[in-house]
Amino acid sequence: MRRFSSFSRRRRAAREAGAELRAAGQDGTIGAMTVACVILAAGLGTRMKSDRAKVLHLVGGVPMICHPVVLAGEVGAARVIAVLGHQLPLVKEALDARFGAGAVEVAEQREQLGTGHAVMQALPHLASFAGAVVILSGDVPLLRKETVARLVEAWKAAGTLAFITMRPQGPHMYGRVVRDAGGAVVRIVEHQDATPTERAVDEVNSGIYCVDADFLRRALAGLENRNAQGEFYLTDLVARAAQQGRVATVEAPLDEVMGINDRVELARADTLWRLRRCEALMREGVTIRDPASCYLGVDVAIGRDAEIGPDVVLAGKTVIGPGATIEAGCVLTDVEVGAGARIGANAVLQAKDIPPGTVVPPFLR
Numbered sequence: 001m002r003r004f005s006s007f008s009r010r011r012r013a014a015r016e017a018g019a020e021l022r023a024a025g026q027d028g029t030i031g032a033m034t035v036a037c038v039i040l041a042a043g044l045g046t047r048m049k050s051d052r053a054k055v056l057h058l059v060g061g062v063p064m065i066c067h068p069v070v071l072a073g074e075v076g077a078a079r080v081i082a083v084l085g086h087q088l089p090l091v092k093e094a095l096d097a098r099f100g101a102g103a104v105e106v107a108e109q110r111e112q113l114g115t116g117h118a119v120m121q122a123l124p125h126l127a128s129f130a131g132a133v134v135i136l137s138g139d140v141p142l143l144r145k146e147t148v149a150r151l152v153e154a155w156k157a158a159g160t161l162a163f164i165t166m167r168p169q170g171p172h173m174y175g176r177v178v179r180d181a182g183g184a185v186v187r188i189v190e191h192q193d194a195t196p197t198e199r200a201v202d203e204v205n206s207g208i209y210c211v212d213a214d215f216l217r218r219a220l221a222g223l224e225n226r227n228a229q230g231e232f233y234l235t236d237l238v239a240r241a242a243q244q245g246r247v248a249t250v251e252a253p254l255d256e257v258m259g260i261n262d263r264v265e266l267a268r269a270d271t272l273w274r275l276r277r278c279e280a281l282m283r284e285g286v287t288i289r290d291p292a293s294c295y296l297g298v299d300v301a302i303g304r305d306a307e308i309g310p311d312v313v314l315a316g317k318t319v320i321g322p323g324a325t326i327e328a329g330c331v332l333t334d335v336e337v338g339a340g341a342r343i344g345a346n347a348v349l350q351a352k353d354i355p356p357g358t359v360v361p362p363f364l365r
Contacts, residue, residue, distance in 0.1 A: 034131030035152065036213070037072035038122045041065050041138025042085030042109040047262040053087040055138040056094060057266055060273045061297030061315060063094045064260060067141035069104055072134070074145040075152070079129065081122045082138070085109040114231025115207070116223045123220065126213060132156075133216055135209040135234070139260045141269055142276070143208065143252075150250045155210035160246035161237060164208040166254045174204035175235050177249070185247040187239035192228040205235060206257040215241065289328075303339065321356065 045054025055065035072080045082104050084091050095104045107121040119135060126133065132155055134148060155162035165177055173191045176198050180186050188205045189198050219240045223232045241247045260266050278291035286302045288294050290310035300314045303322035312326050316334035320326060324337045329346040337343060338356030345362045354360060
């Protein structure tokens with residue numbers, strides 16, 4: 001496909017750089033802190049009622065597990081380890097296709113014995129690692145790098161462990177954050193093990209942590225599974241760290257740290273991702289007539305003063321040049337639209353190069 005402008009080349013280069021973990025410019029540090037990321041993604045996802053692993057369902061046009069991997073790259077993680085189980089070969093294939101073979105290390109959790117057990121499987125990859133280990137979830141695609149940066153700063157102040165909390169509305173199954181009279185974190189109690197009083201607590205655990213690597217190794221070695229689920233809870237590390245008075249929390253909006261468990265939550269996350277992306281593009285000088293009906297993939301790039309009509313789908317590696325107009329109802333996949341071009345309403349185009357200034361008639365297929 002012919003590259004029609006320097007804009008296209010710049011946007012494509014930027015997009016590809018953001019779509020893969022790369023060594024150049026990534027020293028694995030936030031400030032003076034060395035960081036590794038462990039992404040928990042081994043679950044069955046039974047509530048999705050799907051033959052496909054939950055983390056392979058799409059948010060923004062890519063498997064949802066790709067979002068925390070990109071986040072790990074954005075915060076400069078030196079190592080990224082994905083803990084996989086259900087449909088491991090397919091999930092690994094998706095990660096390799098997106099980021100390059102082996103860019104994301106894989107640890108296998110053969111039995112589903114809890115979140116603590118999942119992180120244990122990643123420890124061989126971190127045997128000689130010293131620094132902060134950020135633990136992310138493969139089904140939490142909307143977490144922002146600014147929030148993770150705040151989490152790491154909180155960990156730095158605490159010295160041992162920090163985690164993200166949230167305050168959901170209505171009934172839920174999240175673990176509650178138990179604090180003492182002075183407001184210090186004492187422990188996290190899982191919903192199944194909580195008393196009625198504890199279940200009334202509105203501050204809950206998001207499942208996102210930052211932990212000192214040495215403490216993580218020691219604490220995981222002492223985990224027990226004496227609880228209602230018979231599982232090894234990662235949340236038990238909080239009580240161990242609290243005994244040393246070295247726990248910090250960072251609160252985040254529910255929409256940012258929500259996990260995806262079923263198709264309803266999948267649709268909600270995809271909608272929030274699209275609206276967030278549209279807002280960012282509009283602040284960069286793009287006109288989007290109806291953000292709620294605009295469908296964008298993660299690899300789409302749009303230039304300044306471009307105008308996007310209602311009910312438009314832009315997928316694949318589509319690039320819209322500066323000042324171009326995409327009228328209502330268009331579906332473009334892997335299309336490069338030159339500066340000032342106009343695509344008529346309801347056109348459906350795939351793998352096309354539209355030169356600058358071209359007028360494409362409506363309904364063209």
